[in-house]
Amino acid sequence: MKLSFLFFISILLSGHCDASTVRVGLLSKALPNSVTFIASGSSYTIYEGKKMLFTLHQDESVRVEYKSGKLQVKKFGKVKGTFKNLIFKEDSVIGFFRIRGNRPETPTLPYDDNVELSIHEKRIRIINVVDLEKYVAGVVESEIGNTKLQELLKAQAILARTFVLSHSDRHAEENFSVCDLSHCQAYNSRSRFNAAVLQAIDSTRNKVICDTLNSMIAAPYHSNCGGQTISAMDIWTTPLLSTQSVIDTFCLSGSHATWNSSISKKDWIHYLKINGVNPTDSLMTDSLLCFAQEERMICMNKVGTNIPLRKIREDFHLKSTFFNICIAEDSVLFSGRGFGHGVGLCQEGAMQMASLGFSAIDILRFYFKDVRIEDAGFTHENK
Ligand SMILES: [Zn+2]
Numbered sequence: 001m002k003l004s005f006l007f008f009i010s011i012l013l014s015g016h017c018d019a020s021t022v023r024v025g026l027l028s029k030a031l032p033n034s035v036t037f038i039a040s041g042s043s044y045t046i047y048e049g050k051k052m053l054f055t056l057h058q059d060e061s062v063r064v065e066y067k068s069g070k071l072q073v074k075k076f077g078k079v080k081g082t083f084k085n086l087i088f089k090e091d092s093v094i095g096f097f098r099i100r101g102n103r104p105e106t107p108t109l110p111y112d113d114n115v116e117l118s119i120h121e122k123r124i125r126i127i128n129v130v131d132l133e134k135y136v137a138g139v140v141e142s143e144i145g146n147t148k149l150q151e152l153l154k155a156q157a158i159l160a161r162t163f164v165l166s167h168s169d170r171h172a173e174e175n176f177s178v179c180d181l182s183h184c185q186a187y188n189s190r191s192r193f194n195a196a197v198l199q200a201i202d203s204t205r206n207k208v209i210c211d212t213l214n215s216m217i218a219a220p221y222h223s224n225c226g227g228q229t230i231s232a233m234d235i236w237t238t239p240l241l242s243t244q245s246v247i248d249t250f251c252l253s254g255s256h257a258t259w260n261s262s263i264s265k266k267d268w269i270h271y272l273k274i275n276g277v278n279p280t281d282s283l284m285t286d287s288l289l290c291f292a293q294e295e296r297m298i299c300m301n302k303v304g305t306n307i308p309l310r311k312i313r314e315d316f317h318l319k320s321t322f323f324n325i326c327i328a329e330d331s332v333l334f335s336g337r338g339f340g341h342g343v344g345l346c347q348e349g350a351m352q353m354a355s356l357g358f359s360a361i362d363i364l365r366f367y368f369k370d371v372r373i374e375d376a377g378f379t380h381e382n383k
């Protein structure tokens with residue numbers, strides 16, 4: 001079944017992109033005010049808005065810097081001009097570009113297709129306008145690296161594709177759809193070292209995860225659930241029906257299955273007090289300070305006060321909300337399970353399932369309830 005509504009959603013939310021194109025904010029963490037762009041794979045034509053400026057031959061580079069409210073372009077150290085915005089368009093579909101931040105310095109990394117540069121708060125906003133499938137390939141390689149497990153790669157490809165299409169408006173105020181960080185999905189570069197990724201992209205092209213109402217699901221995922229996923233309703237108060245809690249034994253030997261952290265007992269007592277747990281000091285017994293969860297809980301209840309576990313996780317930068325707390329002399333020990341929010345697919349569990357011979361669809365249906373895989377019906381440029 002083709003999902004024609006996806007076309008309209010993407011058009012509405014991504015501005016001037018066509019439906020199979022994604023707008024991704026690059027170098028979102030560094031936010032540089034000076035970058036170097038290197039044309040690779042083909043020549044690039046540079047525009048300011050619709051006005052053509054000049055062509056950059058393959059392997060040539062320009063340096064773009066924020067200067068007094070404009071973007072100054074230098075080639076071979078010579079100023080080519082200053083502009084309000086810049087659009088670098090590939091002259092062939094095999095084009096890709098390399099970009100690095102000069103201030104602050106970032107590694108030189110390759111990305112497919114086109115890029116737009118504009119100014120935001122004296123920094124350069126970098127938006128990669130990229131074919132959906134090429135973007136998904138970059139995400140799959142960034143998220144799960146160099147695995148050769150084809151069914152795992154396929155599951156991650158379908159998941160990443162569904163995620164970006166169902167979060168088209170996540171960064172609408174910044175004029176792009178998704179950022180390149182784990183806030184959305186890791187997108188460190190184009191796919192460049194794992195040929196198995198491109199094979200998984202080809203065999204799942206256009207495939208997305210839908211619920212029983214034929215709507216794409218939000219497709220959340222995380223590194224390791226610690227043995228039990230949590231429903232979106234329980235942690236985000238968002239009713240995502242496909243994300244019911246699942247007992248997951250597949251991830252228990254994963255590298256992020258357990259973690260430990262500690263703070264001082266004094267800081268923990270202070271924290272409880274400022275969050276409404278305020279008995280007399282004599283009542284601050286170890287049992288009041290401790291906490292255990294056999295199965296995942298939403299809040300820590302102490303003398304009638306509920307503190308959301310999500311808040312504790314954020315306040316103490318913990319790896320998950322699935323933790324126990326105990327006292328050891330002057331310290332408070334957190335012993336935790338899993339890494340990430342715990343909603344939807346567990347990547348380390350999925351990896352184990354794939355290595356045991358489960359298919360991509362088995363994996364997706366284990367973590368998401370009552371879903372099926374559909375064809376989004378896009379057409380893509382050839383590569
Ligand atoms: Zn984001």
Ligand SMILES: [Zn+2]
Nearest residue numbers: 225251346349
């Ligand atoms: Zn898990």
